[in-house]
Amino acid sequence: MIRPRWLAAAGLVLALGAAFGADLGGMRARAADALGLSHQLDFALTGQLTQGGYALGQAPRGVRALSFGGKPVPLAADGRFLIAFDRDAAPQAQLLAELAGGDSVAVPIAVGKRAWQLEHIPLGPRPGTPPSEEYARLRAGELARINAARSVDHAVDGWRQKFIWPVHGRISGRFGSQRIYNGTPGSYHSGMDVATGTSGTPFVAPADGVVILAADSPFSLEGRLLMIDHGMGLNSAFLHCSKLAVKVGDVVRQGQYIGNIGMTGRATGPHLHWSVKWRDSRLDPSLLTGPMPTG
Numbered sequence: 001m002i003r004p005r006w007l008a009a010a011g012l013v014l015a016l017g018a019a020f021g022a023d024l025g026g027m028r029a030r031a032a033d034a035l036g037l038s039h040q041l042d043f044a045l046t047g048q049l050t051q052g053g054y055a056l057g058q059a060p061r062g063v064r065a066l067s068f069g070g071k072p073v074p075l076a077a078d079g080r081f082l083i084a085f086d087r088d089a090a091p092q093a094q095l096l097a098e099l100a101g102g103d104s105v106a107v108p109i110a111v112g113k114r115a116w117q118l119e120h121i122p123l124g125p126r127p128g129t130p131p132s133e134e135y136a137r138l139r140a141g142e143l144a145r146i147n148a149a150r151s152v153d154h155a156v157d158g159w160r161q162k163f164i165w166p167v168h169g170r171i172s173g174r175f176g177s178q179r180i181y182n183g184t185p186g187s188y189h190s191g192m193d194v195a196t197g198t199s200g201t202p203f204v205a206p207a208d209g210v211v212i213l214a215a216d217s218p219f220s221l222e223g224r225l226l227m228i229d230h231g232m233g234l235n236s237a238f239l240h241c242s243k244l245a246v247k248v249g250d251v252v253r254q255g256q257y258i259g260n261i262g263m264t265g266r267a268t269g270p271h272l273h274w275s276v277k278w279r280d281s282r283l284d285p286s287l288l289t290g291p292m293p294t295g
């Protein structure tokens with residue numbers, strides 16, 4: 001546990017990338033105690049310190065445990081770790097490190113703000129008919145399966161990898177985009193939509209992992225749903241598939257064929273909806289991959 005005796009993390013050096021989307025390679029987070037007796041803790045964070053982004057770090061020697069957002073962050077045997085920032089993360093986050101001697105240091109992290117794509121609709125939200133009891137029961141069961149799948153951590157190393165796009169195509173919906181109905185925000189888009197113009201296009205695993213859900217009979221909204229755990233609390237979901245090529249428990253490798261895109265569930269046309277979560281935080285998949293390759 002982190003002890004109550006806090007040491008201020010002064011002298012923190014965080015060199016943010018000049019422009020959004022820049023890779024923050026080699027960024028350093030240092031912590032020193034209140035007396036200026038520098039612990040020179042160098043967490044070597046790399047990644048995207050921005051809403052919907054993530055950071056891979058290397059815990060310096062002498063760090064016994066980490067926590068973030070009030071929860072322990074596991075350290076791999078080599079001291080590597082992962083933290084990530086929700087779409088609506090606050091501008092300041094804090095990584096707490098417990099040192100071997102029992103002291104704790106707080107490492108402040110500035111989380112960049114994103115300008116999400118907002119669409120203002122001068123009408124109220126579509127008046128939906130209230131869901132039937134039967135649908136409510138069905139939906140509760142589907143959500144329970146999704147939550148159960150996400151609740152188990154697997155010892156896989158996909159989280160260390162630079163992700164690849166599961167399929168190349170036109171981005172038909174962006175992570176974080178949101179409609180505002182007469183001033184009332186609707187829920188934001190939770191993933192990236194990629195369309196190839198047809199159903200049946202194969203897609204691949206963006207990183208190594210274990211299949212944690214493979215719903216062959218379509219869910220009401222997600223349709224045929226495939227979920228992969230990449231380890232350390234990071235997982236992917238692939239929605240609206242026409243076909244799944246793997247089953248629960250399968251270990252998949254980055255680039256391996258895992259299914260075909262489609263329009264099962266609630267979809268207006270064939271596309272792959274790819275969403276990524278770290279614990280309860282929704283992430284922007286394009287920050288893990290970089291831009292969609294052209295051509």
Ligand SMILES: [Zn+2]
Nearest residue numbers: 173192193273
């Ligand atoms: Zn979508």
